[in-house]
Amino acid sequence: MADQVPIITVDGPSGSGKGTVSQRIADRLGWRLLDSGALYRLVGHAVAQAGIGFSNKNKISEIASKLNAEFKDGEVWLDGIDVTDLIRTETAGNNASKVAAMPGVRAALLDWQRGYAQPPGLVADGRDMGTTVFPAAGVKIFLTASAKERAQRRYKQLKEKGLPANLAALTADLKERDARDRGRAVSPLVAAADAVEIDSTALGIDDVVELVLRQAQRSFAKPP
Numbered sequence: 230m231a232d233q234v235p236i237i238t239v240d241g242p243s244g245s246g247k248g249t250v251s252q253r254i255a256d257r258l259g260w261r262l263l264d265s266g267a268l269y270r271l272v273g274h275a276v277a278q279a280g281i282g283f284s285n286k287n288k289i290s291e292i293a294s295k296l297n298a299e300f301k302d303g304e305v306w307l308d309g310i311d312v313t314d315l316i317r318t319e320t321a322g323n324n325a326s327k328v329a330a331m332p333g334v335r336a337a338l339l340d341w342q343r344g345y346a347q348p349p350g351l352v353a354d355g356r357d358m359g360t361t362v363f364p365a366a367g368v369k370i371f372l373t374a375s376a377k378e379r380a381q382r383r384y385k386q387l388k389e390k391g392l393p394a395n396l397a398a399l400t401a402d403l404k405e406r407d408a409r410d411r412g413r414a415v416s417p418l419v420a421a422a423d424a425v426e427i428d429s430t431a432l433g434i435d436d437v438v439e440l441v442l443r444q445a446q447r448s449f450a451k452p453p
Contacts, residue, residue, distance in 0.1 A: 235350040238358035241372035244379030251354035253438045263345045265355030270316035273324025283327050290333025326406045330413040357416035368448045371420035374430040
């Protein structure tokens with residue numbers, strides 16, 4: 230099915246804005262949205278809830294293979310429980326990065342992700358969407374921004390939610406997460422050879438969305 234459905238992949242490091250950009254593109258086009266990062270956050274959350282050490286790769290892969298996840302109306306559910314806010318914490322993000330480096334976890338989630346590609350089209354947000362999950366996607370975007378800018382964005386988000394935040398700690402965390410994502414043996418964070426790279430450091434969300442939509446119009450046989 231995936232090879233018959235128009236797909237836009239948006240990959241990039243944490244805090245680059247790819248989640249917001251992907252959501253707006255999906256809304257504009259009326260397409261489905263795959264937030265692959267949420268899947269890894271769900272696995273990390275499930276592991277923490279089960280009290281399993283992150284060194285137990287076999288058990289964690291088993292959890293990933295049996296993940297009972299549901300996405301509906303902008304909410305994320307796990308085993309019938311709304312965990313939307315719980316998986317968006319900094320701790321959840323770090324746990325997601327840890328489990329994402331495990332080959333067994335990535336293999337367990339691959340078919341789930343590919344099965345999400347259904348008409349009329351899919352916008353897939355993640356770190357290996359254009360390289361591993363949907364290598365034949367019609368449009369591939371690699372969205373990035375400086376670590377300083379990404380940390381400032383996250384700091385602002387946390388403060389707006391009334392949550393504690395430390396800019397220096399956030400910057401260090403992002404750099405550590407980048408190194409882990411780029412250095413993992415399986416599906417490392419890297420731009421696909423045919424991806425269009427966009428540096429969003431000095432761009433607004435609307436600017437990035439328009440750039441991606443123009444690329445989609447040029448790339449697909451029938452403009453979306």
